Amino acid sequence: MTITGLSSLHCEHFIPSAETPALGFTRWSDTNIDRPSLVVIPENEADVQAAMGLARTNHLIIVTGGGGHGTYVPVGPKNLYLDMRKFQTILLDKARCTVRIGGGVVTGDLLKSLALDGYYTALPNSNAVGVVGCVLGAGSTPLNGLHGVMADMVQSFRIVVSEDSVIEVKASSTGEHLSLFNALCGAGHGLGVVTAITTSAYPISSLNMTDDKICIRSLMFPPTSIETAVRAFLDLSRPSPKVSNTLTFLRIPVSGSANGVPVIAIGSTCFGSLRDAKDESSALYSERFVEVSSKAGTDMVPMEHLNDRFEPQNKHGGHKAIASCRLKAIDVETITTAFESWLSVTERVPGAWRSIVAISRFNSTRHKELGAGIGGDRFIESRDRDFSAMTIVMCNDAAGLDAMTDYMTNFVRMMRAGDASSTPRSFPNNLRFGIDLEEMFDKHKLAELRRIKHIWDPQGIFWSPFMSDPA
């Protein structure tokens, strides 16, 4: 395809070709990622607007790239890929307890930058996830119990909405600006290009943690102790807002074992004092569980290192997907059946052994309160559910991922069967190709989202996962 008007671009850009096999950008998953017609790396808002003009002239759909971790984003010849890597602002305002974050900042950089100043904000558990990308799909974090999701904390978005308009939308905006703000909080894909957000930030000292460190109590169990492990997880009392608990199935690489060694890990993460942490995770100190475990420990982790243990999951490339759901309740039988299913599929499908299951619980009281108050019109669902269950499937090739499709569908079905009274819901951040969009929002909310999209992007320049006929 010949692109016309390239001379209007005053920033780095290139046309990927067959002779240059690398696309010029990398993504967490290569599934449905093909060469776009043009890659643009803007440095400022004028560059973004020039790219929008080019997209319009050349009938290209813009896919905006932040951290590249969206597993539901297709890229191909119909697209202009707008790589936001140069939007790296991080401006902490201690007086206002806010931080201004550029549209290309990733979690790890923000976490470390704020911690250097003694501050934190709620962030996802992967250092490589784009902060803005995560907010646009709600943004679940270990601090959900204290602050709600990331989209609850955000105060404003600066967004390029057309070739001649850049606006700042806030909770105090009115009319269609307010509608846009609400949609950006949780369903914000394809409404424009977000060059910066302002969100809340707090002193780490306000958490009253012992030595300003997060306490993580963990136990590991072998597969033969699955029932004991699940009981230990479910025996943890409903966490207080400062705590989140997670049960993970994973395989640890061991030389001589092609598929790694399966283990069940339980972690209780407390953003409070050591005494609080011990009270909250007392089940994980009890003899009956510790004796059966293969490993037990307590780590005191500085804020800037909170996500370090998940670093192996950040590698880009390969074929991957996430299937997840939010639940009110979960039981031993459901979890043990899910374990058998995961164990068998990760043994059977070549290259799938890195796939994991994570079931987590936080206290949704604050989340629910926010929904009944200032956050009520934001696009954030399932505010009354403590549990989330997900399987992250990681394969080397497309054939491996295909072979995992039924497993992923069954995983979600199985989890929901144990919580039959709840309407099926998941996080927009965990969208999956081919998923029924009503798993994210009801019909009414989807219709409102499409109305907002039509107001702000009438010509459909931006790719959106929420259109009935996605580009």
Ligand SMILES: Cc1cc2nc3c(=O)[nH]c(=O)nc-3n(C[C@H](O)[C@H](O)[C@H](O)COP(=O)(O)OP(=O)(O)OC[C@H]3O[C@@H](n4cnc5c(N)ncnc54)[C@H](O)[C@@H]3O)c2cc1C
């Ligand atoms: C290993 C891993 C761990 C994860 N952990 C969590 C977690 O703890 N909590 C959670 O909620 N989610 C989590 N996610 C999901 C993640 O938040 C979403 O996939 C999110 O969309 C990733 O954003 P990104 O910028 O990295 O991805 P990208 O693929 O670059 O962006 C995704 C989409 O967001 C939009 N977008 C991104 N930046 C901009 C911008 N500046 N302007 C306009 N639109 C933009 C675009 O529509 C884009 O297509 C995780 C994903 C992975 C792979």
